[in-house]
Amino acid sequence: MKTLKKRRRVQVIVLAVVALALSTALIGYAMRDGINFFRSPSQVIAEPPKPTEVFRIGGLVEEGSIIRGQGETVQFVVTDGGESVPVAFTGVLPDLFTENQGMVGTGSYVDGVFVATEILAKHDETYMPKEVVDALKEQGVYKEAGEG
Template structure:
């Protein structure tokens, strides 16, 4: 009788230990990913509810025509728009080859003093591709046109 009780107690301990390990590993994964999850915002959303300067997020839209200015050194300035709002962007680095005005882009960075300071810029990679979030934001503002139209 004592042997069955000991096995049952050991099984309960193993299950409890596995549950604790699961909770701890889930918490560690969440903690590790906290900086890796960047929320997407359209220019209209950024203007309506400006994020905190320390929040890293993604912005996407079209590069506004006539706004691309290459400054001193590697700093580039341009505006990104979804047709409803315009957000100025600064980026220091080399732009992707396909980056140009009136084309889709997604940037990762922070919104500081009314300017999106980009750490990374991505451009569309072929004639028909644009990130889903950018397409949705442009459709919401009524400025998206299907490729080839």
Template structure:
């Protein structure tokens, strides 16, 4: 009788230890990835539900025509749009070579006091490519135009 209860007790200990290890590993993975997960938002989503100033996220759309203003040094400001809403962006750094008006871009940063403060700006890397999230946001607003197949 004592042998059966000892086996049962050992089995319960092993299950409890495995469960505890699983919980700890899940918490550690979540903690390690907290800065690596950046949710994508279109300008319309940012305007409709502004995120907290502490939240880092990605925004994407088209650089609005006539909106690029270069400041002192590497400072630049512009507006990004998805056709439904426009969000002002400020960035300090070197912009990608293919960064232009009416071209797709994705930025990573925070939305503070109505302005997206970008830490990183990415532009499409050739004439044919645009990030899928940007295409989806533009299609949702009815602004997206398919690239010419003959080019």
């Protein structure tokens, strides 16, 4: 009788471990397309990602780089002070999107151009996404509010 209880307990534990491993694998598989890594322009230039990889890029919109094309197509250049990456976006830009301001874009790097599917801009005078601040600090370009 004791061996039957012991065997049943071992079976339940093994089944629980297998179910946990399977559910973890399924969650990882489901999230593989939903994870977007952040890169600065310097990182994109140093190690260009594959054209099929979707990631986020952030930095400052270079002054004088915004070119509005036909319809809703916009081209501009994003920089972190070290390197610059041209960006192409078709859609409506956020109201606060301007030159010399922080932005984060989601998309892929195809033939030397970041093709954005989404553009986010800062939402007030002092806000900038943490990833952009870190990348700009790394380049020695970022200044805190109030610094001259």
